Every structure is written in C-alpha cells, then in structure tokens.
Amino acid sequence: xxxxxxxxxxxxxxxxxxxxxxxxxxxxxxxxxxxxxxxxxxxxxxxxxxxxxxxxxxxxxxxxxxxxxxxxxxxxxxxxxxxxxxxxxxxxxxxxxxxxxxxxxxxxxxxxxxxxxxxxxxxxxxxxxxxxxxxxxxxxxxxxxxxxxxxxxxxxxxxxxxxxxxxxxxxxxxxxxxxxxxxxxxxxxxxxxxxxxxxxxxxxxxxxxxxxxxxxxxxxxxxxxxxxxxxxxxxxxxxxxxxxxx
Ligand code: 13P
Numbered sequence: 660x661x662x663x664x665x666x667x668x669x670x671x672x673x674x675x676x677x678x679x680x681x682x683x684x685x686x687x688x689x690x691x692x693x694x695x696x697x698x699x700x701x702x703x704x705x706x707x708x709x710x711x712x713x714x715x716x717x718x719x720x721x722x723x724x725x726x727x728x729x730x731x732x733x734x735x736x737x738x739x740x741x742x743x744x745x746x747x748x749x750x751x752x753x754x755x756x757x758x759x760x761x762x763x764x765x766x767x768x769x770x771x772x773x774x775x776x777x778x779x780x781x782x783x784x785x786x787x788x789x790x791x792x793x794x795x796x797x798x799x800x801x802x803x804x805x806x807x808x809x810x811x812x813x814x815x816x817x818x819x820x821x822x823x824x825x826x827x828x829x830x831x832x833x834x835x836x837x838x839x840x841x842x843x844x845x846x847x848x849x850x851x852x853x854x855x856x857x858x859x860x861x862x863x864x865x866x867x868x869x870x871x872x873x874x875x876x877x878x879x880x881x882x883x884x885x886x887x888x889x890x891x892x893x894x895x896x897x898x899x900x901x902x903x904x905x
Contacts, residue, residue, distance in 0.1 A: 665697070678709050692898060698719050722750035723750070725758060726753065740776050784882065785819065820859060845877040860875075865892075
C-alpha cells in the first residue's frame, strides 16, 4: 500500500535562519514516525538550500511551491526543475489556488509545469479546488473535474499527487467536513482513472482535525498551510493516528 503523504506548504514564510530553527526543533519530534507515511516540507525557494542541508540524513522530503515548464530561458523570476533537483527537491506543488488567483495561472500552464516536473523526475502535487461562489452555485464538481482532467493530461498518475483544496477552506479555519472532503476525493480518483492515485485534502488542516481526515477512505494525505509553520503542531499532524478497524 502506498504511503500517506503529509506535506507542509510554508507559502511566503520562513527565512533561512527560521527554516534551520524549524528543522532543529522538528526532527527530534518526528524521529519515530510509523513507516506508513512520508513527510514533506515546501519552503519558499530562498530557504530550500538551507532546509535541505538542515534535513540531510533525515527522511523528511522537500517540495518546491511551484516550478517552471522550461529547464532554462528568459523567464525572469522563475525557477526550473533542474535548479530544484540540484538541492535534493523531490516534489513540486503546481496549480495552488494562490498562483491561480494572483498570477492568473491557467490549467494549461499548470499542466505544462506538472509535465516538466515529472519529466525531470519531480513528483507534482497538483492542487485543485472550487471557490465559495462556485460551491454555492452548484458548480464545484464541474470546476474540479475540469481542473483535474486538464491538469493530469499526459501525466503518469503513478508519480503524481493530487491535492483537493477547496479555496473557501484555505486559511479560513473552515475545514471542509471530513465526509464531504472524502466524497470529492473519491470523485477525483474516478476522474483521474487510476485507483492508486495519492489524493490529499488541504484547507485548515490542524492537529485537532487530522485524525478524522486521515480516517477517511479516499484521503491519502494532507497539504497543510498555517499549521505547518509550528514544529510541534506539524509534528502532531505528521504523527496522526487513525482508529484500528477490526
Ligand atoms: P491552510 O492550512 O492555512 O488553510 O492552507 C492550506 C493550503 O493552502 C495548503 O496549500
């Protein structure tokens, strides 16, 4: 069975010094995690090298928060997959709702990013999710399905993570109810058409809701924002426990 994937997206937080201090506090807390899960941190680009060094010798992996579709070129401000691989990065978040919203990223661009990441040997974490207005107007499933189908086009689903992050649950404290998150994740599994695909839930994941989320049949991991900035809190999330079923 594939490992659960617990990832922390630091967004635009953490200097190099702060990332090193996080690693120092975090590593002892996750030294004895069960082997059924992997833990990933996604720092800002500037802290990747420092964090990679601070985590060396541990099982904690590093993701970027985005990646360009070309290996190099005249793309001011962008970072390519080979640049990330040089620092031991293993995953790349693509299609997060924040770059979709603030930088108008399209499904086509996101798919190019994911394809380039995969071709270079990175595992894309493809984010999808509907806005509040789209959910209210009954559009959620149509929107997510489009994001999934266009996003995964041409990708190997065996080297891919899809993260369902309803926008209205991000940074709001309004977690999607576990049963509803599970229902959407099951739909995504069907739309990808690969039963073994790893699907995460993201949006106000906290120490007090992680166990319930991870107990769901179609939630294989979580993508955590705010609660991943605190070493003890994120260690609690990484150490989630699900009830043993008889
Ligand atoms: P929060 O956990 O802060 O709601 O953020 C979720 C997210 O956007 C992770 O990518």
